[in-house]
Amino acid sequence: MTQDLRAQMIALLPRLRSFARGLSGQHALADDLVQITVEKALRHLDSFDPGSRLDSWLFRILRNSFIDHVRARRETTSLDADDALPLIGTDGREVTETRLHLADVRRAMDRLPEDQRIVLMLVCVEGLRYREVAEALDLPQGTVMSRLSRARLALAQLLQDVDSPASSSAGTA
Structure with missing residues (x-):
């Protein structure tokens, strides 16, 4: 059962990262939030209700982690290196x-x-x-x-x- 949940978590990583990116607006912070989310989920796997949706549970953990981050840091801005990637072979x-x-x-x-x-x-x-x-x-x-x-x-x-x-x-x- 636990291995199955871990495999499902891995499959949800892209969606979690996309949600985290949308919340934070920063690639690096999004990755940190996903890592925090997965760590918390694995640490508290016994509190997950097998009859509920894993993605909803993980989104809630991620959202709460983001809120905690905002409260702790308030207004900070960062430049994402990914936004400056070269555009080769495109219009x-x-x-x-x-x-x-x-x-x-x-x-x-x-x-x-x-x-x-x-x-x-x-x-x-x-x-x-x-x-x-x-x-x-x-x-x-x-x-x-x-x-x-x-x-x-x-x-x-x-x-x-x-x-x-x-x-x-x-x-x-």
């Missing part, structure tokens, strides 16, 4: 436009309240169902749906503000 214009749009989305998501950003990440990026997110975050399903709705509306508004002619012409005067 530079398309890649640049895609990266600019992705940067706009990341900045907009960073402006969302944390409770909305977490729900948005779990539903839209990780593909969890509302019920699964509610279980992972220990929230009522209606709260998850409400936060997700507000997050989507706020994100759309923030991205619309970025794309509006007034905001793009403000820097070209």
Whole structure:
């Protein structure tokens, strides 16, 4: 049983890293959070309920670890070396436009309240169902749906503000 859970954890590592990257915005911190999550999960494997979802349990541990990190460190910024990788053999214009749009989305998501950003990440990026997110975050399903709705509306508004002619012409005067 324990070996099976460990194999499932290994299979979930990419999803955990993606979620951690979305929460933290930093590759190195995301890797640290995943490591902390796995360590805590292995240390407390006996508290995992075999009838529940392993991914929800791990997402909850990761989220709590991120909150602990934020409380301990407050505002710190770091540059990711992965963001500066060379672009060889690709259409530079398309890649640049895609990266600019992705940067706009990341900045907009960073402006969302944390409770909305977490729900948005779990539903839209990780593909969890509302019920699964509610279980992972220990929230009522209606709260998850409400936060997700507000997050989507706020994100759309923030991205619309970025794309509006007034905001793009403000820097070209």
